[in-house]
Amino acid sequence: MPELPEVEVTRRSFADRIAGARIEAATLGKPLRWPLGCAPEELVGREVLSVDRRGKYLLLNLDQGLLLLHLGMSGSLQFAPALPSPGVHDHFDLRTSRGVLRLHDPRRFGAVVHAHSLEDSRAHKLLSRLGVEPLEAGxxxxxxxxxLRQRxxxxxQVLLSGDLVVGVGNIYASEALFLAGIRPTVRADRLSAARAARLHGAVITVLQRALAMGGSTLRDFSAADGQSGYFQMDAMVYGREGQPCRSCGAPIRLLRQGQRSTxxxxxxxxx
Structure with a gap:
């Protein structure tokens, strides 16, 4: 699943290029996770002002309302002056005066949702329970x-829940816990202030490093300009079961937590 670094890399890859564009058409393919929330033709004529991110959601701010985009488990965006006809896994096209923004999502867990504002019930439902952004001052x-002491x-599992700190998905939770020297099975409420501070710093360090490396491309992730990430090639533990630890040489172990690989x-x- 695209995590915070992949979503932020995606945002940066097209935000400046689409800003100021006027929407000329919007077309839907097969149904996504949630309905769009308006007729596609209602978007025609609106201007894209900017692209923000909240957790794993991209927010396309329009001169009237906004679009919330989620990449789901396997989604990616592409933005180019022109694109070929949509394929079987292309489920949303936004044609603008500056190019076409396309959501490609083989598993269809992604979403494009229209809201009148951030206070709209649709946006509030999706964003209101998200935790603090880990790369911001808050x-x-x-x-x-x-x-942590309340969990x-x-x-x-607490890192993955997203309601304390947002966007730290499976890859980067494993990497941050390794960097902090904390066993992933330890109960959150048993971490001392010193160990919590070490984990806090590790989360920031890992996410910043992932951003600098374009995120992780495990299957077919690429940014909206077609660039793949390569953080996975530098991972300390993720995806390295049985291989020697880069620090001590002991074999990396794998366990399942909440149906996720750790x-x-x-x-x-x-x-």
Whole structure:
């Protein structure tokens, strides 16, 4: 699933190019996770003012309302002056005066939702429970530890939940826990202030490094300009079951938490 770095890399790859564009047509393919929320023709004539991100959602701010885009499990966006006719897995095209924005999503867990504003019930339902953005000033280590002390679930599951800190998905949760030297099965409420502060810093470091490397391309992710990410080639634990730890040489282990794969080093992450 595209995580925060992939979504932010996608945003950066087309935001400047689409800003100021006028929408000429909007077309839908097969149904996505949620309905668009308006007739596609209602979008014609509107101007794209900017593209923001909230967690794993991209927000296309229009002169009237906004579009919330989610890439789901396997989605990606493409933006180009012209594109070929939509294929079987292309489910939304936004043709503008500056190019075509296309959502490609083989598994159709992605979404494009129209809302009149951020206060609209549709936007509120999707965004209101999201946690703090980890790469913004509001991600405070003291508040982070305070939130962890209220959670009895494993620290990996708390990171994935998205309601304490948003956008730290499976890849980057595993990597941040390794960098912080914390076992992914440890209960969140048992982390000391010092260890929570170490994890806070690790989350920021890992996400910043992933952004610099264009995110992770595990299957077919690419940004809207077609560029793939290569963070996965530099991962310390994710996807490396049985391979030697880059720090101590012990074999990387795999376990399942909430139906998700967790990779860790039992020597470097003892507790």
């Amino acid at each position: 991600f405070d280590p003291v508040a982070f530890h305070r939130g 009895r679930a494993s620290i990996k 990779y860790f080093c039992a020597h470097c992450q003892k507790a």
